[in-house]
């Protein structure tokens with residue numbers, strides 16, 4: 001607030017951001033496209049707390065008593081499920097949205113700690129395949145760069161129906177980032193503003209999806225786990241239908257989930273919070289007797305080990321991170337403050353991933369900017385971050401007396417707001433009241 | 441070498457596809473494979489990657505010859521949704537009609553449909569050549585990126601909506617063109633291209649002057665205020 005006049009009152013309805021948005025729209029005549037996830041305040045993992053052990057339950061000793069973290073993904077039908085050392089995986093982010101070196105770094109970081117990384121809406125690059133021990137290959141509506149050779153090279157296949165940032169929306173990549181290499185991989189003219197389809201071209205609905213999944217299994221001889229990724233909306237139904245369609249793993253991405261380029265109105269107003277989606281997904285799996293048989297991967301606003309532990313206590317088998325991984329690589333680094341300001345942004349606020357001018361060299365295709373980013377150092381930073389998240393989650397699990405992260409349960413949690421209690425279906429702290437489920 | 445014969449009424453599809461993926465299939469001699477009694481099965485002969493000839497003796501369900509590489513697949517019947525989807529190379533011929541999304545997202549090779557193709561023929565095609573003996577349904581060549589689509593009959597509504605660089609040739613009428621798809625001049629190089637495609641597909645003797653070429657006006661390539669109606 002630059003004013004010292006205490007008599008000025010900012011409107012809660014027409015606050016400065018709202019005014020700026022109207023002014024921007026009036027000037028440009030086109031909607032605002034940006035990267036990142038929903039910025040509005042939402043009920044989230046911060047609204048949950050763990051009940052550590054004391055008298056009625058006893059804790060495990062830190063460092064001395066084991067608390068395992070491994071997870072198997074895709075054991076339902078696949079011949080070769082993924083066996084990961086930590087349940088924190090790297091979400092799909094396209095080569096195109098990210099530089100080839102950034103993709104390589106994600107592979108390096110993930111492999112260093114024994115977890116998986118994921119391609120994205122633009123195909124598989126050799127850098128990424130080469131550096132990723134476990135690589136999940138996305139199968140998207142656009143099918144950019146989709147080919148059976150890469151399908152066979154993948155360790156798992158993720159059929160993407162939607163993303164939390166834009167459930168019901170297709171991909172976007174603006175001309176600045178459609179470099180010769182990106183254009184070649186996507187079979188597009190260089191420099192165009194790419195809008196990709198929001199529906200798959202050769203199937204609609206769960207019955208078709210079952211046939212599609214069967215085709216993918218036949219092509220790859222039933223070896224690879226098949227994930228189905230949905231943006232969180234009607235999660236209870238979507239998860240049930242994904243299971244009926246034959247998914248080995250369901251990925252649910254809440255509305256806080258990041259994106260490389262989407263309309264701001266879409267990011268902020270479509271979808272439901274991650275917290276609200278998890279219990280719906282778990283209920284669907286439990287009713288089908290598939291909880292822990294079809295694994296649930298949750299993403300959208302996962303930032304630290306506490307978020308990991310909370311997602312798992314609510315019933316997730318693993319989580320995926322996008323935005324936090326980019327930050328670990330070096331995105332929004334305060335050392336680049338002056339450069340962010342030159343772009344009209346600031347360190348800590350930069351979200352113009354669509355623009356391709358990222359001073360950190362991560363969300364760009366500009367060779368000079370991309371060359372600034374060191375994939376070895378970046379990968380190591382990511383590995384450090386993944387280790388910290390895992391250790392943080394273990395710390396909490398031990399405090400709750402759990403010898404495996406997967407032993408965390410909803411009974412370990414309480415909520416500190418009524419909204420969070422209702423969405424997460426855990427009691428309001430100090431009460432046994434779960435809104436919507438009776439009690440007091 | 442005798443053809444390898446599979447009877448889908450007695451052999452599980454998994455066994456057939458596994459045999460078609462076997463490494464020793466890719467021998468010196470081009471092998472011939474016959475798949476009998478498909479009875480509308482889905483995912484018949486998907487994921488092939490060998491220079492073999494496959495004859496499917498009947499109707500197939502969804503995704504027949506999906507992601508084909510190298511193989512020459514002939515379907516003596518009708519094909520369900522997504523025949524030759526995402527094909528990379530080789531040839532797929534459907535002697536009957538094809539359901540929707542024929543050749544969807546295919547990157548290469550040649551797809552011939554001797555009868556009609558339903559809606560979304562060549563949707564998001566990325567380099568394949570498709571020749572349809574009869575008509576195509578609505579939204580064909582939707583967002584088509586590369587490759588060529590030849591229609592010897594008529595095209596349904598919204599042909600080539602949001603098309604990128606695919607070239608379309610239609611002999612009959614077009615119910616309507618989709619956003620950013622326009623009729624274009626037939627120059628000598630296009631007549632030559634069309635003649636080559638028809639020949640490769642086994643349709644010779646068409647009066648080439650009866651065909652019209654369609655392609656992208658390229659006005660949606662960049663976001664622009666004036667295009668809001670099309671977004």
Ligand SMILES: Cc1cc2nc3c(=O)[nH]c(=O)nc-3n(C[C@H](O)[C@H](O)[C@H](O)COP(=O)(O)O)c2cc1C
Nearest residue numbers: 091092093094120121257258260300301321322323
């Ligand atoms: C730069 C960027 C690019 C992305 N690209 C894709 C993509 O190609 N396919 C996809 O399914 N999701 C994509 N996502 C979404 C992520 O896979 C994931 O759902 C999301 O980032 C998770 O939320 P978080 O960012 O809060 O961790 C992208 C996200 C970001 C930040």
